[in-house]
Amino acid sequence: MFFIYIGLCIAFYFWFSHYLSYNVLKKMIIRRNKWDLNICCGKTDGGGVNVDIIQHADLPNFRIVDNIYKLPFENKQFDRVLCSHTIEHVDDPQRFLNEMMRVGTDVTVILPPIWDVTAAFNIFEHRWLFLTIKKEYHNQLPKCIKLPGAEYVQRRWGQVKKA
Numbered sequence: 001m002f003f004i005y006i007g008l009c010i011a012f013y014f015w016f017s018h019y020l021s022y023n024v025l026k027k028m029i030i031r032r033n034k035w036d037l038n039i040c041c042g043k044t045d046g047g048g049v050n051v052d053i054i055q056h057a058d059l060p061n062f063r064i065v066d067n068i069y070k071l072p073f074e075n076k077q078f079d080r081v082l083c084s085h086t087i088e089h090v091d092d093p094q095r096f097l098n099e100m101m102r103v104g105t106d107v108t109v110i111l112p113p114i115w116d117v118t119a120a121f122n123i124f125e126h127r128w129l130f131l132t133i134k135k136e137y138h139n140q141l142p143k144c145i146k147l148p149g150a151e152y153v154q155r156r157w158g159q160v161k162k163a
Helices: 002-031 095-104 150-154
Strands: 037-039 047-051 063-064 078-084 104-112 127-129 137-138 143-148
Touching: 002 078, 002 104, 078 095, 095 104
Parallel strands: 037 047, 037 078, 047 063, 078 104
Antiparallel strands: 104 137, 127 143
16 A cells, blocks of 8 residues: 555656646746747747747747758847747757857747656657756756667657668
8 A cells, every 4th residue: 555655646746747847837937928939839829930840730920940950030030039848859959059049139948847757857759858957048058968768769669760
């Protein structure tokens, strides 16, 4: 009975921390501003230009881009840039941040903090583990490491093209 209780407590922690991270804190950060550019927007309307590599939803002012490392915008074209839960997926997080900072003045990056275990250690989708308890960063990134085992799992299940 004791082990069942411990297991339920751990499962509840995983569920609650993920719910808090994605459904509460992420939404609070996004609602705080009208975003001039919402890069890799997914299904979220940032209020300005919404950009992604594919269209996930019918969003206003939506544009498709081919290369996140060479955005089709002028230098400092946008004041507020939002990048929510994307940077942990990319090949080169610092290069992506540099490109966002080229096109924007204030870049806000929302990422899964390490206490959101189910997101931070998602080896099926994420490539990077950010070593932080904070969810939000401005014009910088926290230290990160390659997510152990992610490349193998993603190659095995088709998330990454084989070389």
